[in-house]
Amino acid sequence: MGFLTVLRCRVALALLGALIASGVFAQGAWPSKPIKFIVPFPPGGGADATARIVALELSKALGQQFVVENRGGGGGTIGVAAGMKSPPDGYTVFLGTPGPMVVSPTLVPDLPYDPTRDMAPVSKLATTSLLLAVPGSSSVRSLQDLIAAAKARPGSLSYATGGNGTSHHLAGELLKQMAGIDMTHVPYKGTAPATTDTLAGQVSAGVLDLHSSLPHVRSGKLRSLGTTGGKRTAFAPDIATLAESGLPGFDVMTWFIVGAPAGVPRDIIMRLNAELARALAIPDVRERILASGNEPVSSSPEELGAFIRDEIAKWAKVIKASGVKAG
DSSP: OOOHHHHHHHHHHHHHHHHHHTHHHHHSSSSSSSEEOOOOOTTHHHHHHHHHHHHHHHHHHHSSSSEEEEEGGGGGHHHHHHHSSSSSSHHHHEOOOOIIIHHHHSTTTTOOHHHHHHHEEEEEEEEEEEEEEETTOOOOOOOHHHHHHHHHTTTTTTEEEESSHHHHHHHHHHHHHHHHHOOEEESSSHHHHHHHHHHHTSSSSEEEEEEHHHHHHHHEEEEEEEESSSOTTTTTSSBBBBBTOOTTTTOOOOEEEEEEEOOOHHHHHHHHHHHHHHHSHHHHHHHHHHHOEEEEEEOOOOHHHHHHHHHEEEEEEEEHHHHOOOO
């Protein structure tokens, strides 16, 4: 074997080693095929709508289609589990929400995933406040009225939510703990029937979705007692928060995040993060997300990881103190 042949072999081996080390040889130029975007809820809801807005922009930016796959069931845990257990090759991401991400780790026995271990955080996506409201015909006209009535008749007042263990339910339990009151939780199979019965006066109050409830507030069929976030929402800036209305420090948001399976290469995570931040800064994208009742917000992967850990710890305390059970 001649000197030039040996030299060429050495150069080729060195280049091959560099490609393998960088992940280019192993992965190809990412992305080289469509990327699955798992949404852990059925089509048509707020999570699905927000995911599809972002998926369209990511498809344009990366030159490969982001295919939204709705995989509902188990309060979001089935789709989230599928996302976390997918191959860590950068071709599957998933949408996360409070229930499966930070409530279920405490509430659900034998959960098949651990968000702090099995997820590579990508970015926050959007947040939204919930709404505490009473029927328009109610004699309760403020949060302080509700607290006073609940203290006068412990256990006689009720509040509706879209289900046991939802962020709506836990917001109600946190309200009870912070205000020192006792109200009866009435869970429904979704926020739509919970809203219907709150409108009809079948329950004393409801912790409801802000977006779908706001028209009823504007018409006077519901009376707002406050939004649940730590600050007023851009979607309804005229509505005061519960923190402003007598419960300082009350802060419950529902939110959407984007995650990937643990082990996805760092360069892919950072590319996804950068493209999400760019998409969420586009005025038209922001307007469409705001119109759905959500506020677009991005973060670094590290910020998202810390946020998830903090939220798990926060809600574990509320769940244990309230005695909330899965079901």
